[in-house]
Amino acid sequence: MAERPGAFPTWTEVAAAGGDCLLVVPIGSFEQHGPHLPLDTDTRIAVAITDEVAHLPYVVVAPPLAYGASGEHAGFAGTLSIGTEVLTEVLVELVRSARDSCAGVVWVCAHGGNAEAIRTAAERCRSERDRVHVWGARVDGGDAHAGRTETSLMMAIAPDEVRRDALAAGRTEPIGELLGELRAGGVRSVSSSGVLGDPTLATAAEGRMLLEALVAELSGALEAWWEAQRGVPA
Ligand SMILES: [Zn+2]
Secondary structure (H helix, E strand, O other): OOOOOOOOOOHHHHHHOOOOOEEEEEEOOEOOEOOOEOOOHHHHHHHHHHHOOOOOOOEEEOOOEOOEOOHHHOOOOOOEEOHHHHHHHHHHHHHHHHOOOOOEEEEEEOOHHHHHHHHHHHHHHHHOOOOEEEEEOOOOOOOOEOOHHHHHHHHHHOHHHOOHHHOOOOEOOOHHHHHHHHHHHOHHHOOOOOOEOOHHHOOHHHHHHHHHHHHHHHHHHHHHHHHHHHHOOO
């Protein structure tokens, strides 16, 4: 419904849809992403993806949730977390508040640490008969945090924000092997730089490819969910 990415409709434009629209909420975080990526990396990734669906006539993209649940990144300077409980409440309240203007809400999340809040919020919203759909920006075979995957995406989205002289590999074991340590002591106990993966392998070309694939996946998911919602009476 937006004229251009990052622009918002007026209330009259939303009202004109007569409830026949989806609210898409990008969800990020403000947490350490190694010495080479800015704290708002997840939010930028979520917004870069939702920007590409903002033109769809039945989509209203909301401003991003720029804070998430980032407790696992405590101990790194700059990380700001609102925690799982507060994030859950925020998500539920936004859905309640969108109830009268949109047919449903789609959460587009670029931070894995928000998963528990999203799961709990989705259950609560559905128990109140609100329609929510959860979509996570996941890359098959991608590394865990501030590594090749996220750095490639950022090289494509905001190349000037990537500190190339600070690129260095962190822990590169499969995340499954680090889970015990991670659960016990957070990322700080596993990687002193905060990196899980190898950002030195990142390229802008790979980032553009990943972004394109994520946008295509989200567009498909939106269309399918939209069609399904329209066939189901409230
Ligand atoms: Zn991230």
